[in-house]
Amino acid sequence: xxxxxxxxxxxxxxxxxxxxxxxxxxxxxxxxxxxxxxxxxxxxxxxxxxxxxxxxxxxxxxxxxxxxxxxxxxxxxxxxxxxxxxxxxxxxxxxxxxxxxxxxxxxxxxxxxxxxxxxxxxxxxxxxxxxxxxxxxxxxxxxxxxxxxxxxxxxxxxxxxxxxxxxxxxxxxxxxxxxxxxxxxxxxxxx
Numbered sequence: 001x002x003x004x005x006x007x008x009x010x011x012x013x014x015x016x017x018x019x020x021x022x023x024x025x026x027x028x029x030x031x032x033x034x035x036x037x038x039x040x041x042x043x044x045x046x047x048x049x050x051x052x053x054x055x056x057x058x059x060x061x062x063x064x065x066x067x068x069x070x071x072x073x074x075x076x077x078x079x080x081x082x083x084x085x086x087x088x089x090x091x092x093x094x095x096x097x098x099x100x101x102x103x104x105x106x107x108x109x110x111x112x113x114x115x116x117x118x119x120x121x122x123x124x125x126x127x128x129x130x131x132x133x134x135x136x137x138x139x140x141x142x143x144x145x146x147x148x149x150x151x152x153x154x155x156x157x158x159x160x161x162x163x164x165x166x167x168x169x170x171x172x173x174x175x176x177x178x179x180x181x182x183x184x185x186x187x188x189x190x191x
Contacts, residue, residue, distance in 0.1 A: 047149040051177040087180030094173040132171040150178040
């Protein structure tokens with residue numbers, strides 16, 4: 001052991017390497033941490049964008065049926081969507097937060113807050129129903145040890161809705177879209 005120390009002391013390049021090694025390890029650790037963090041944010045952002053597009057599509061398809069008073073068609077669309085797309089939950093709720101349409105039949109006529117996992121998400125939903133302002137963030141949830149991303153969007157009272165709902169309310173309700181992020185996370189891990 002003593003001869004190794006003498007060997008190292010007599011070699012300048014080894015002294016420099018041992019001095020630089022902790023800095024190099026620290027920089028590599030920061031780079032690895034930053035890549036993992038960025039990858040997580042990218043998955044979250046892509047899931048959120050997909051959920052927003054899906055919510056917009058659902059609203060567009062649903063409004064025509066609702067405007068015609070065809071609630072059975074909307075129920076059929078939600079049933080079909082729930083059967084065909086795994087890892088997806090969509091809830092349409094009224095201005096009181098009561099779920100009217102859902103891809104999960106057991107959710108109907110229950111309060112949305114019963115199915116939101118955080119107090120922050122519950123408060124955001126209540127605030128959205130009062131103000132009509134679309135929340136600018138999504139909510140990461142862990143349900144049964146699986147990760148999900150939830151977005152909330154208001155359904156505003158528009159002129160085409162007045163014949164059924166009148167003009168007095170600014171917000172008629174909202175849309176909640178919860179999508180599983182498990183597949184995306186597992187794909188990223190495999191890379």
